[in-house]
Amino acid sequence: MGSVLCSIDRHGPTLVVAGEIDASNAQWVGERIGVETGVHTVDLSGVRFCSAAGVTMLFDLGQDAVGRGDVLRLLRSPQLDRMLRLNSQDAIEGFTFVADGGPVPGSAGGS
Amino acid sequence: MSQVDITRDGAPGFVHAALIVDSDRSLRERLLPALDRSLSAGEAVVMAVGAHTERVVRAALGGRAGAVEWSAPGAFYQRLGLTFSAFRDHLAHRHAAGRRVHVVAEPDIVASADPEAPIDRVAAYLPYEALCNQAYAVFDCAVTCLWDSRRHPALVIEGVRDLHPFEMTAVGVRANLGFTATADYLAGRNLIALEPPPASVDLDLEVGSLGELAGVRAALRGWAGGRGFAVEAIDDVVTAADGIVTNAVEHGRPPVRVRGWQAADTLVVQVDDTGAVPLPAFGGYRPPSPGQRRGRGLWIARQLADAVTTHTTDSHTHVRLHFPHEITHRGPITNG
Known part of the structure; x- marks a missing residue:
C-alpha cells in the first residue's frame, strides 16, 4: 500500500x-x-502531502539517528514545512533542516 | 465580589478579565484607570482593538496614548484557532523579554464574517476565551477582553462574562463569582447538538480503512478546487479533514462517513463515526508538545479550519469543519 502513495529512491547518500x-x-x-545505511540526507521536497502520522515518523527517525550519534539533513516540501510549523516544530532532534542549496540560516536542527 | 489589583505590586500574576461596555463613557470609566495603573507600574500596554475603541481611548489618554502600543486587531484575528495561537505566541514572546504586559483585546470576529455563514463565529470563538485561563496563565500577564454589548446579544455577553475569572468594573478589577471552570465549559460544548447537515450534499463518502484516505483526499481536492478555492486553501481543507478522518478510523469505529457541502461562502466538511467515543474536553485546543506521538490531528484541524464543532451522542461522534472562503484565503499562516 505504501509504495502506491509514495516512492523512495536512493541517490548515493541521499x-x-x-x-x-x-x-x-x-x-x-x-x-x-x-x-x-550510509544515508546523510532525506529529501522530502517532493512530498506533496504529509499527515500528522508522517510528522511522528520523522520524530522516530530522528530519535534513531540520535541513538546512532548521527544527524541527518532534511529537505522539506512546502506542505511539510507548514505541517511542522503548525505543530510548533522548528526543529526535529536528529535532523538538520536544509533548503535545496544548503543549511537554512537560523535553523535549529539537531537541537 | 472582591477587588483585585492588577498592577505588579501585589499582583496575582495572570489576570484574565472581561471588560463589558455599553457606551463610550463606560469604556472610558472602566478601562482608563486600569491603563493608568499598568503604565504607572511600568507594564507594556498593547491595545488590539477596533478603530472606534482606539479613537475613544486615544482621545481619553491624550498625551499618554504614545506610551501605548496600538496593534490592529487584524494582526491577530484570522482563523479562530490561529487567532488563539497568535495571541499565545505574542504573550510568550513578551514574557521571554522579561517585561510584564497588559493586552487589551477586542475580538474582531464578526466584522468580516459572511452574515449568511452556517456557523455562529462568536459562539465558536468562546471556547478560546475559556482556554485563555490555562494557556496564557504561565505568561504572568494581564489580558483584558473588551466586549461591547451594543454589538452582541445579551446571551453572548453573559457567556463571555462567565468565561472570565475577573471583570473590569468602574471600581476596579473584581473576581467573577459566576466564573465557569474551563474544563467544565469545554466538556459541555461537546454536548451541544449540531444543526443537521443539508439533505443534499456535494460529497458523501464512506471510509472503512486507512487505505482509503488517499481517495478521500483526492475527492476533497477536486471538490474544493471546483468551488473556487486556491491551491493552498485546498491543501488546508484536505490536511484538516485527513486528520479528522484518520482519528475517526483509528479511535472511532468505521464505517466513517465524510460529507462536504457549501453554505454561503463556506465549505463545510463533516466526519461521522459510530464509535461514540466522547472527545477529550481539551481535544485539539492545546498545542502538541515536541515529540508528542498522537493527538495532532484535531489540533491541526483547529488551526487550519476557521471553526471546528464537535458532538458526541450515544451512537456517533460528529466533527464539523468550516472553511469560509475569504478567511481561509487570508494569509499567510503565521503560527509557529
Whole structure:
C-alpha cells in the first residue's frame, strides 16, 4: 500500500521520497528509510502531502539517528514545512533542516 | 465580589478579565484607570482593538496614548484557532523579554464574517476565551477582553462574562463569582447538538480503512478546487479533514462517513463515526508538545479550519469543519 502513495529512491547518500505520506503508509516509509545505511540526507521536497502520522515518523527517525550519534539533513516540501510549523516544530532532534542549496540560516536542527 | 489589583505590586500574576461596555463613557470609566495603573507600574500596554475603541481611548489618554502600543486587531484575528495561537505566541514572546504586559483585546470576529455563514463565529470563538485561563496563565500577564454589548446579544455577553475569572468594573478589577471552570465549559460544548447537515450534499463518502484516505483526499481536492478555492486553501481543507478522518478510523469505529457541502461562502466538511467515543474536553485546543506521538490531528484541524464543532451522542461522534472562503484565503499562516 505504501509504495502506491509514495516512492523512495536512493541517490548515493541521499534518499529521495516523493508522493504522499499518511497514516496508512507512514510506518512503511519510516521502515524503508530506517533500513538504509550510509544515508546523510532525506529529501522530502517532493512530498506533496504529509499527515500528522508522517510528522511522528520523522520524530522516530530522528530519535534513531540520535541513538546512532548521527544527524541527518532534511529537505522539506512546502506542505511539510507548514505541517511542522503548525505543530510548533522548528526543529526535529536528529535532523538538520536544509533548503535545496544548503543549511537554512537560523535553523535549529539537531537541537 | 472582591477587588483585585492588577498592577505588579501585589499582583496575582495572570489576570484574565472581561471588560463589558455599553457606551463610550463606560469604556472610558472602566478601562482608563486600569491603563493608568499598568503604565504607572511600568507594564507594556498593547491595545488590539477596533478603530472606534482606539479613537475613544486615544482621545481619553491624550498625551499618554504614545506610551501605548496600538496593534490592529487584524494582526491577530484570522482563523479562530490561529487567532488563539497568535495571541499565545505574542504573550510568550513578551514574557521571554522579561517585561510584564497588559493586552487589551477586542475580538474582531464578526466584522468580516459572511452574515449568511452556517456557523455562529462568536459562539465558536468562546471556547478560546475559556482556554485563555490555562494557556496564557504561565505568561504572568494581564489580558483584558473588551466586549461591547451594543454589538452582541445579551446571551453572548453573559457567556463571555462567565468565561472570565475577573471583570473590569468602574471600581476596579473584581473576581467573577459566576466564573465557569474551563474544563467544565469545554466538556459541555461537546454536548451541544449540531444543526443537521443539508439533505443534499456535494460529497458523501464512506471510509472503512486507512487505505482509503488517499481517495478521500483526492475527492476533497477536486471538490474544493471546483468551488473556487486556491491551491493552498485546498491543501488546508484536505490536511484538516485527513486528520479528522484518520482519528475517526483509528479511535472511532468505521464505517466513517465524510460529507462536504457549501453554505454561503463556506465549505463545510463533516466526519461521522459510530464509535461514540466522547472527545477529550481539551481535544485539539492545546498545542502538541515536541515529540508528542498522537493527538495532532484535531489540533491541526483547529488551526487550519476557521471553526471546528464537535458532538458526541450515544451512537456517533460528529466533527464539523468550516472553511469560509475569504478567511481561509487570508494569509499567510503565521503560527509557529
